[in-house]
Amino acid sequence: MRLFLIGFGTVGQSLAELLLQRAEDLRTRHNFVPALVGVYTRSQGLLYAPEGLDLAQLRACAANYALYDGPRLHDSQPNIDRALRDYAYDVLIEASTTDLRTGQPAADRIERALTSGKHVVTVNKGPIALYYPRLRDLAREKGVHLRYEGTVMAGTPSIALALEGLAAAHIRGLRGILNGTTNYMLTQMEQESLSYDQALAQAQALGYAEADPTADVDGWDAAGKASILSAALFGAPRAPQTMSVSGIGHLTLDDLAQARAQDKRYKLVVRLTPEAGQVRAEALPLSDPLASVMGALNAITLETDLLGEVTLIGSGAGGLSTATAILNDLLAIHRAT
């Protein structure tokens, strides 16, 4: 399986590292022999080798493709659309920085790859949040796979659980903790009595929160994931802007203590039905499985018709976790083809 990777930041480099470290394991356990044939980034351009790039060497020259030594094509200003159409590969992996407002340029590139009959694995949220029905239909028409496990809960397989593990059931609704930064902050406020500002500073120091934390603390990152789940699970595309979205900025230590006095705990909760989506801070009863989800973990509770509630808790962010999602998706394509 020949892989073409767009984006070579933390996630892309973690993936290359996984492919290098696990080559033997993937071959023996899964009969899976992937080759990374192309890597494209905006700053470095395109590095391409039809027989597969040398992963150990690639690691050393992530910041300067010109240092890569050996048979390869290096084009610092390639026509990436043409490359996606004409070059030989089997799966496009989209791991570039997301734009949740436009989904571009990733959405067009995914469309280009699907149109050319290639499978696509994306961890880039924008294209799925905004254009899922069109991309899914295109993939079906071309008889190829479009997978996006890493767009929600990183490597914790929430999409596979809902669409494959629970395929027989109908999912009537869900609630989830889908932003690790805010959950970490709420945990620190409650357990260490940190103020909101102290908790935010700590989340930033640990790399959970960006320098501009707005997308996390105001609920928009969670809303983007709600968009993806709405499209994927309910066939109901729903832009973040059309949902009722608020964050955790108004919460004080007093609020948290009052909730605990009533056996409740504040969480930033996504609620989703086929008809509506919402993100807001809620004081959940401690009997709710989501109330026990602490630190940077994420969780989702699916409300099903045949089984009642099914809850999945796990890692929700990070380069290695997201790279694991990509590898799980590649293995699913490998099993199915």
Next chain:
Amino acid sequence: MRLFLIGFGTVGQSLAELLLQRAEDLRTRHNFVPALVGVYTRSQGLLYAPEGLDLAQLRACAANYALYDGPRLHDSQPNIDRALRDYAYDVLIEASTTDLRTGQPAADRIERALTSGKHVVTVNKGPIALYYPRLRDLAREKGVHLRYEGTVMAGTPSIALALEGLAAAHIRGLRGILNGTTNYMLTQMEQESLSYDQALAQAQALGYAEADPTADVDGWDAAGKASILSAALFGAPRAPQTMSVSGIGHLTLDDLAQARAQDKRYKLVVRLTPEAGQVRAEALPLSDPLASVMGALNAITLETDLLGEVTLIGSGAGGLSTATAILNDLLAIHRAT
């Protein structure tokens, strides 16, 4: 897809009901058109119709196949081995009562079906707990699927999560609450201050516990599930008898109260690594996600190398839940073939 069902108790009848109620949904959502062509039970014998049995009628004559009206073969004392070899069907569904000591007669029948090139879905624990490596190798050799999601946590897809959703990761160990009866009893003892005997009587009244509750309260049902997980996740078959197994019979209300005073909660916990298995009552810290799992729910926490801990919580028993596991397995075979 032509289905041959062995066992027509609560699970088998729930499956027939699901296939009847969801025929249109399965066709439109999944392009899946199953036909139940054969049903066998020890008491009623074999009912077979190559074009598919009428499910509405079958429901009415579950207790007496002779009442079934229409084109069919009814043999009250069939040679079931020969039928599994010679009759036309695509998937054997094993839903007869389990024997955790011998795995028989189900194990031989599963082997017969696999040898004849048929896929197998089993919710019968014994054959998987005792003979998984041999049956898996046979399925591989014949190029057919062997699925057993319903043997652990009923319809909650723990096996699919571990083997498919997390295929890229290595599972280093797990802990789980895999017996709903004892978890229900512990919940009632803690929350309603029922004695052990009162809690047991209530579990029996609700149908959670058998008249002879030994397998549940002494830990052997959980140990059977640990055997299956050991074989499936670690490739390490481990008979229940070779594990350290104890139950909840020694626990008093005082024990539970003392644990709570230390922010802990007693659960009947399965712990499993590739090297060893154990079932025993443990006071888990409330920060453990398993500590919040109340009532008849089950849960499993997988310890992975790439993602840290992943926890799945959901229904762990019941006819409809187990029938849902069968249907999820059938859909997985349908997607893959």
